[in-house]
Amino acid sequence: MIKVVHYINQFFAQIGGEEMAHIPAERHDGEVKGPGAAFKAAFKDEAEIISTIVCGDSYFNEHLEEAKSTILAWVKELNPDVFIAGPAFNAGRYGVACGTIADAVQEELGIPAVTGMYVENPGADMFKNKVYTVPTKNSAAGARDAVSKMAPLALKLAKKEAIGASCQDNYMPNGTRVNFFEEKRGSRRAVDMLLKKLADKPFVTEYPMPDFDRVAPNPAVKDISKATIAIVTSGGIVPKGNPDHIESSNASHYGEYDITGVTDLTEATYETAHGGYDPVYANEDSDRVIPVDVLRDMEKEGIIGKLHNKFYTTVGNGTAVASSKAFAEEFSQKLLADGVDAVILTST
Amino acid sequence: MVKGVEAAGIPVVHMCTVTPISMTVGANRIVPTIAIPHPLGNPALEPEEEYKLRRGLVEKALVALQTEVEDQTIFE
Numbered sequence: 001m002i003k004v005v006h007y008i009n010q011f012f013a014q015i016g017g018e019e020m021a022h023i024p025a026e027r028h029d030g031e032v033k034g035p036g037a038a039f040k041a042a043f044k045d046e047a048e049i050i051s052t053i054v055c056g057d058s059y060f061n062e063h064l065e066e067a068k069s070t071i072l073a074w075v076k077e078l079n080p081d082v083f084i085a086g087p088a089f090n091a092g093r094y095g096v097a098c099g100t101i102a103d104a105v106q107e108e109l110g111i112p113a114v115t116g117m118y119v120e121n122p123g124a125d126m127f128k129n130k131v132y133t134v135p136t137k138n139s140a141a142g143a144r145d146a147v148s149k150m151a152p153l154a155l156k157l158a159k160k161e162a163i164g165a166s167c168q169d170n171y172m173p174n175g176t177r178v179n180f181f182e183e184k185r186g187s188r189r190a191v192d193m194l195l196k197k198l199a200d201k202p203f204v205t206e207y208p209m210p211d212f213d214r215v216a217p218n219p220a221v222k223d224i225s226k227a228t229i230a231i232v233t234s235g236g237i238v239p240k241g242n243p244d245h246i247e248s249s250n251a252s253h254y255g256e257y258d259i260t261g262v263t264d265l266t267e268a269t270y271e272t273a274h275g276g277y278d279p280v281y282a283n284e285d286s287d288r289v290i291p292v293d294v295l296r297d298m299e300k301e302g303i304i305g306k307l308h309n310k311f312y313t314t315v316g317n318g319t320a321v322a323s324s325k326a327f328a329e330e331f332s333q334k335l336l337a338d339g340v341d342a343v344i345l346t347s348t
Numbered sequence: 349m350v351k352g353v354e355a356a357g358i359p360v361v362h363m364c365t366v367t368p369i370s371m372t373v374g375a376n377r378i379v380p381t382i383a384i385p386h387p388l389g390n391p392a393l394e395p396e397e398e399y400k401l402r403r404g405l406v407e408k409a410l411v412a413l414q415t416e417v418e419d420q421t422i423f424e
Contacts, residue, residue, distance in 0.1 A: 215351045217376035218359040220416045227413075232360075234349060235387070281386040287402065288389030294399070294406045304410070314349075328352020335358060342413045343353050344406070345375075347364035348384050 095123025248275025
């Protein structure tokens with residue numbers, strides 16, 4: 001019988017939610033908990049869960065080395081044929097914990113491991129190339145589906161069977177390329193694919209294009225002399241003293257500042273909060289980062305319609321893409337509401 | 349942020365020094381600038397000259413905003 005050790009968090013062990021996320025690792029030999037029941041059913045008589053290890057998500061991530069070494073010692077003692085972590089769905093800390101411990105079990109104990117999580121879980125990007133990671137839905141509603149893919153993969157790993165391509169054995173592509181002979185040659189496959197495409201039939205590409213997540217350009221500004229232009233910057237320009245305490249790195253918020261009547265940014269009035277570049281030049285003259293002086297003159301000369309009376313600023317230094325996106329979504333709505341026609345966005 | 353502004357339907361020009369980052373990030377209208385710590389200035393110049401330099405760059409940005417583009421474009 002194949003021996004399995006299963007890792008889950010405090011939530012799936014039904015100990016508690018966020019309020020119990022601080023609990024240290026626990027070992028429950030001979031017990032099957034949470035999704036373990038579904039794994040047990042899927043294994044039939046081929047494998048058994050000999051122990052369930054539970055750890056609070058916050059504990060694991062805040063006491064990484066401690067949690068890892070405790071759990072590794074247990075797994076070493078239990079000596080299973082395969083280690084299963086999760087599935088973690090879209091729970092970020094849980095996904096990172098699953099990936100971390102599964103990777104450690106493989107690397108340090110030589111025991112194969114499998115985990116599962118939603119593709120956008122940060123743990124997926126961190127560990128999918130190291131640990132077989134089954135893509136799951138983003139919530140526990142997808143548990144049945146996740147187990148139906150993780151269980152056979154775990155059994156294969158335990159039996160040291162050859163693992164097929166990611167699309168055959170249901171894991172996220174892990175960057176491994178394997179040479180093999182196709183039955184049909186490339187030209188034939190390409191024509192077959194083209195015929196299917198022309199007939200509007202489903203086909204599977206052999207080389208998916210990377211996801212660039214592009215946004216199409218907006219139409220050009222028709223008459224700039226009537227346009228209201230706003231300034232946005234990731235260069236961290238703020239009124240002297242940084243009144244909203246925008247962080248020098250990994251900014252958690254952006255600032256909105258009124259520049260009504262301001263024709264020039266000076267050393268006495270503005271500075272940068274950015275901690276990722278030499279601030280001397282920006283502190284001397286913040287127009288070097290956001291060109292308020294030039295745009296004011298252009299406004300006076302009628303070259304542009306108006307310089308918007310507010311500018312939006314944050315520090316683009318190690319700031320999470322998700323944060324920047326959220327900032328932009330929020331202030332763009334304000335810009336639209338204020339009738340802004342175009343934005344000049346400067347970066348350092 | 350550039351993409352966020354564009355996605356909201358507002359034409360946006362990205363003025364930055366490291367244009368490959370801007371390309372990777374997905375800005376559509378890009379104007380290259382002077383240097384990371386002073387994209388729109390050059391402290392080595394006299395104030396008047398520096399202002400002219402900045403004005404030139406802003407003029408380029410306005411050209412970019414008034415130009416229809418279909419794809420990512422760097423306005424040299």
